Amino acid sequence: MLPLFATTIFLSAFLLFGVQPMFTKMVLPILGGSPSVWSVAMVFFQALLLAGYAYANLLVTRMRRGVAVAVHVALLALAMAGLPISVVAFGSPEPSGPTAIWLLGVFALSVGLPFLALSANGPLLQAWFGQVGDKQSSDPYFLYAASNAGSFLALLSYPLLIEPWLRLGEQSLLWASLYGLLATGVSLCAFFLIRRGRGISETIAADEIERIAVGWSDRLAWMAIALVPSGLLVAVTAHIATDVASAPFLWVLPLALFLLTFIMTFRERSFASSGKLKAIQVWGIAFVFLMLLKGAETLALAGLHLVVFFVSALIAHRALYERRPSARNLTSFYVWMSAGGVMGGVFSGLLAPALFSGVLEYPILLVASLFVGRKVAWRDFTSKEAYPGIAAAILLVGCGVLILLVDRLSETILFITGVLLIILLILTWRKAVGTVLVGTACALTVTVLSDLVVGTTSYRSFFGVNKVYESPDGQFRYIRHGSTIHGAIRLRTPDGKLVTGRPEPLTYYASAGSNVLGIEAVRRAQGGRLNRVAAVGLGSGSIACSIKAGENWTFFEIDPVVTEIATDPSQFAFMAKCAPNSRIVHGDARLTLQKEADRFDLIFLDAFSSDSIPAHLITVEAIRSYLDRMSPNGVVVMHISNRHLDLRAIVARAAAEAGLVTYAGATKASGEATGASITLAIGHRAEDMGDIAQTWKLIRPDYARSPWTDDYSNIIEGINDKWFGPAMDEVLIQPGRSVEASN
Structure with missing residues (x-):
């Protein structure tokens, strides 16, 4: 049974994550190639993954085996009727309208049904395997590694093998063919479930129910832990895609690393809970804050963001595995874990652009990742471990006072304060509360305080964040998108006089350019x-x-x-x-x-x-x-x-x-x-x-x-x-x- 179930789960995950970059690339031309298209796509796929997990949980806990098998096979057949996949758009989006909502509708009409059917396969087939009487059926969580291995291979294959060699129409036909093969595999698994599971009782004794029951504290913990790496996934992908290119090659790297962490952590032995890894996380976050403070972004530095994201996801997903319930609650565990993933994606992909004028979600989630895997109690905030946080608060207040007193040196004072806070963050990596508090102070410094000092006004839309600010000497005003200046105007001459008359184009648009x-x-x-x-x-x-x-x-x-x-x-x-x-x-x-x-x-x-x-x-x-x-x-x-x-x-x-x-x-x-x-x-x-x-x-x-x-x-x-x-x-x-x- 194991090779059949493992191969079917692997193929299902391969198709599940192969369709994401393929279909998103189909949609990109409709919306100007905006990186936000991928952010919304991830929110959609996370939400539908949750729906699939909830559907699988319903089949396992509320229906008899025969009925559950019939319902799922029927859903697979119905989804196959709409293949091959193509874009089903209803009109054109209004530039000033709810673009994200319109885009979610396009995804739902075009790939909603097949993606729902695929997303249910992972937990459903694991639960079925737990009922076929195999010697490894008692703890089927290891099959989650097979699922994520298929997803990981799909994401690596797309930019390296599929995208360079196959056109979108050919990709869609190949995907439809593999979907038919998968439906056959799921049907075989269902056949053996019915045949071999007859001798296994579907009823559970009352004392067994009490022993395996999970409480709301468990569910909320699964959801909260899963929220952080999922939100970071959307935030770090948007951060990188904005400054390089909105293309599958750069979308799939963070997502592939995200899946790789599941493979490395959902197993009996893993290094992901070691203290050394947490030290690497703190050092990495400190350097990310330093780069955000300097405003320096290069293709090489994208690797730093990916490393920090990867380590943070490792720590979070290991914490999830260590809190896993018995196999009887497997589908429920995946439902609540997926719910946390959706919340993280919604926060970064939908709520943050509406709530924040700047990209605040990224540093917020970096600080949140410091909570995960560290035991922090409320009483710790009044203990000696909170002393570094008090020192960080004093530094922030002192920075504000100095800036008010010495306006011309404001940027220098800000930078020195930021560097001191980053050093303090590195020194406190062993102290959970101190790390969290100092990390919060760092995040405030590189975002809110930095914008106040520079005098930046941020404007955010579906298509990104534009920042308008003046040079320190007051001679120029700039507009910047991401890390690139997209225009400048001279306000004053070098001797401080206001410029009047027809403005002189600068930067890329100068007369000598x-x-x-x-x-x-x-x-x-x-x-x-x-x-x-x-x-x-x-x-x-x-x-x-x-x-x-x-x-x-x-x-x-x-x-x-x-x-x-x-x-x-x-x-x-x-x-x-x-x-x-x-x-x-x-x-x-x-x-x-x-x-x-x-x-x-x-x-x-x-x-x-x-x-x-x-x-x-x-x-x-x-x-x-x-x-x-x-x-x-x-x-x-x-x-x-x-x-x-x-x-x-x-x-x-x-x-x-x-x-x-x-x-x-x-x-x-x-x-x-x-x-x-x-x-x-x-x-x-x-x-x-x-x-x-x-x-x-x-x-x-x-x-x-x-x-x-x-x-x-x-x-x-x-x-x-x-x-x-x-x-x-x-x-x-x-x-x-x-x-x-x-x-």
Whole structure:
């Protein structure tokens, strides 16, 4: 019996977690590739997992074996009727409406039934195995490792084997075929349950019921412990995806580590409860707080967040295993554990964006993870163990007083206070209460206090968090999404005088930057004036000051909050003074562009969120959709600056598939005004781009690689190109030889 049940559980888990990145990738183009799509997806899948566990518990505890078997096999057959999986959407989401609720409906209609059937298989088959009379039936919890092994393999296989080689339609067909095989396996397990379980009584004596009963304290403990790693999973995934790319490759890493912790902890012997692991957790959280305090984020530092998450999940899931009930309460245990998981996901994915203007859920959950696995009693808060917390509170109050007295040194004082608190956190790792209290003080320092000192105003929407703040000397105001500045305006001159008149574009949009140089070149090629222009991505509105008299520009922005910031003259004056009458269209640009009646001479595309790329805007289908809205000699100018990915070869290959040529130009940072930028110009012919053909680098398409399409993309290519591709110096626009000068 063991090989049959273990293999069936393994395959069920493989399909359960294989469908998550596959279907979420299908949905991404509808919502602009936002990282929040994956956060909402995880909330949906966690909620349906809870429903499946509750359904399995109902079958095991409330129905006779024969009836339970018939009901579950019927559900599997009904779900199979809706395969292969495809997106079932009802209308388009309103940008200012309840996007998350709309998205949950799409998931429910498209994959709800098969996912519900699959999610019940894990606990149900474990419970069935406990009734077939096998020598290992008395403690079937070890089969949970087989379940998580299947899930883990699915998540690793998707970005490495499935996504690079199979298109979404092919993936869906393969998934449907394996689902049919699984249904056969479940039916066999049900057959042997009926056949071999006849001699095992389904009734339980009263004294046995009393002995195996669990109380509400047990249920609440299971739920509370499971909440923390589940919430951390959503929070850390969103944190990483915002600064790299919203793609399955980066979604599955945290989820795979999450499942790996179950494999390592749901067994008789595990190192996950050792004191050394808790020391590693405290040290790791201390370094995460330090990085949050400095605002430093790189692809390498994403590994630090993953390590801290992995260790915290190990500790939490080991604590769950050590509190597991007898096999009779197995399905109930999984129900309450799953309920905690749903609560954690709802907190991070749905409630936090509505409750907090900044990303506070991540540090909050890091502090909560310090509770798990440590015995903390209320009386400990008045004992000697609370002394480090008192010291942390004194440091925080002292920091606030010093900042009020010495305003010019506020950021220095904040940083010193943060470092001292982090050192104190490391020193107190053996003291449970001290660790929790000092960790709370660290979280307050790197979030609330840090924003107050810098003078940051945070704006949060479904599409992320935008922060508006001024430089310490008061000369500039910035808008930042994630860890990337998306625009800046000069407020005062170096001698402190207020700047008046038409604002000067800075950073990526400076007159000497590759974005503006590319636009100017296309303008000259078309007789010195662009009739109609589509600008995708608003940011601070800086590019509006590149508009010339008589030109008609339309801005396309997916996030209404960004529009509010950019059109508020008290924040950024670019739109108010340079394009007060320009039209702004809300929604995903790929969809809204198609609704435009007229054609454009230029499409300027700058739609990255932090360093996360909306892959659906650079596929073959996307570029062909731009062609549909371009005049015969129109050009796409695309800003692709990114710290982690090089998109030159990827975009050039997709453009070649659409019959277009691609040139790349780049400028280095120059003082405070000009930021480093990399820009592509894409058109039918080189002459449509003017003198770009003489000053920019022609990117020849690599036909050995597959072009990115709506059902195929491989983010690993972009990472490899960044580190092993052609040197960026090859596309630099030479100083002193701008496009205008070369003409």
